[in-house]
Amino acid sequence: MGARSTGSTFTMRQIVIVRHGPPEVLEPRETPDPVPGDGQIRIAVRAAGVNFADVLARLGLYPDAPKPPVTVGYEVSGLVDAVGRGVTTHRTGDRVVALTRFGGYATRVVAPAVLAFPIPDSLDAVVAAAIPVNYLTALIALYRMANITAADTVLIHGAGGGVGIAATQLARRRGATILGTASSSKHDAIRAQGVDHAIDYRKADVTTEVRRLTNGRGADVVLDPIGGQSFADSYRLLAPLGRLVMYGVSSIATG
Ligand SMILES: NC(=O)c1ccc[n+]([C@@H]2O[C@H](COP(=O)([O-])OP(=O)(O)OC[C@H]3O[C@@H](n4cnc5c(N)ncnc54)[C@H](OP(=O)(O)O)[C@@H]3O)[C@@H](O)[C@H]2O)c1
Numbered sequence: 001m002g003a004r005s006t007g008s009t010f011t012m013r014q015i016v017i018v019r020h021g022p023p024e025v026l027e028p029r030e031t032p033d034p035v036p037g038d039g040q041i042r043i044a045v046r047a048a049g050v051n052f053a054d055v056l057a058r059l060g061l062y063p064d065a066p067k068p069p070v071t072v073g074y075e076v077s078g079l080v081d082a083v084g085r086g087v088t089t090h091r092t093g094d095r096v097v098a099l100t101r102f103g104g105y106a107t108r109v110v111a112p113a114v115l116a117f118p119i120p121d122s123l124d125a126v127v128a129a130a131i132p133v134n135y136l137t138a139l140i141a142l143y144r145m146a147n148i149t150a151a152d153t154v155l156i157h158g159a160g161g162g163v164g165i166a167a168t169q170l171a172r173r174r175g176a177t178i179l180g181t182a183s184s185s186k187h188d189a190i191r192a193q194g195v196d197h198a199i200d201y202r203k204a205d206v207t208t209e210v211r212r213l214t215n216g217r218g219a220d221v222v223l224d225p226i227g228g229q230s231f232a233d234s235y236r237l238l239a240p241l242g243r244l245v246m247y248g249v250s251s252i253a254t255g
Pocket of ligand 1 (some may be wrong): 160163
């Protein structure tokens with residue numbers, strides 16, 4: 001990539017949502033490199049996380065996303081290739097993972113230095129890019145909001161997804177009993193992550209199953225990113241002093 005016949009220098013490539021719709025609305029485009037401002041760094045992107053919210057944004061179902069044309073992408077890994085004024089925590093060449101809140105589907109992106117963290121050489125860059133959104137979401141829900149303990153039973157909806165896998169690992173670290181919903185094809189995989197009781201939400205009634213597995217008591221903690229009727233059902237499934245964390249509306253993205 002380099003200078004173009006227009007006279008401008010285009011060096012950065014982005015994946016742009018040009019209008020709302022199916023994957024075909026994603027287009028590669030070239031644009032001038034972003035310049036890091038005060039307190040910001042620029043990252044030469046090695047990998048970008050693809051999250052449920054990005055898909056919702058492409059479909060036009062995510063109010064948080066800017067209107068098209070827009071480049072989404074909440075998280076990246078890569079090398080710092082420029083630092084803005086006042087940045088003392090990062091240097092050119094540092095290997096980092098960063099929260100970008102849009103703009104991550106690109107070969108270069110600017111992010112606040114405070115939202116970029118060093119990663120060890122042993123951590124693969126592609127794996128690293130999938131960590132921030134999934135694990136921060138799960139960690140805030142389980143450790144900060146729900147304050148989960150070994151005495152708790154937690155119901156994790158969507159246990160086979162990115163956040164669900166992170167939540168399962170974190171709940172397991174606290175020693176909680178884990179009930180997880182997923183399609184049956186994912187049950188072996190979620191059990192391997194630490195789910196004690198896998199529930200096929202497509203075939204079984206989740207409420208009935210959770211009541212059966214908890215001897216009618218319900219769950220101390222429920223993580224629900226499904227939305228709609230599921231929020232109401234999850235609320236009713238709470239044991240005394242239970243905590244329900246709602247953090248998504250997957251059910252609107254049918255098909
Ligand atoms: N608030 C936040 O900060 C935040 C951050 C991250 C994610 N989220 C939300 O969390 C949810 C999961 O995100 P993710 O990145 O983990 O997604 P993901 O990796 O794509 O996984 C989604 C999982 O949800 C299940 N699922 C999908 N559509 C469903 C539906 N209509 N009804 C029931 N289950 C459904 C699927 O399970 P099966 O394949 O087993 O059926 C899949 O394993 C999304 O709603 C996302 O927007 C919120």
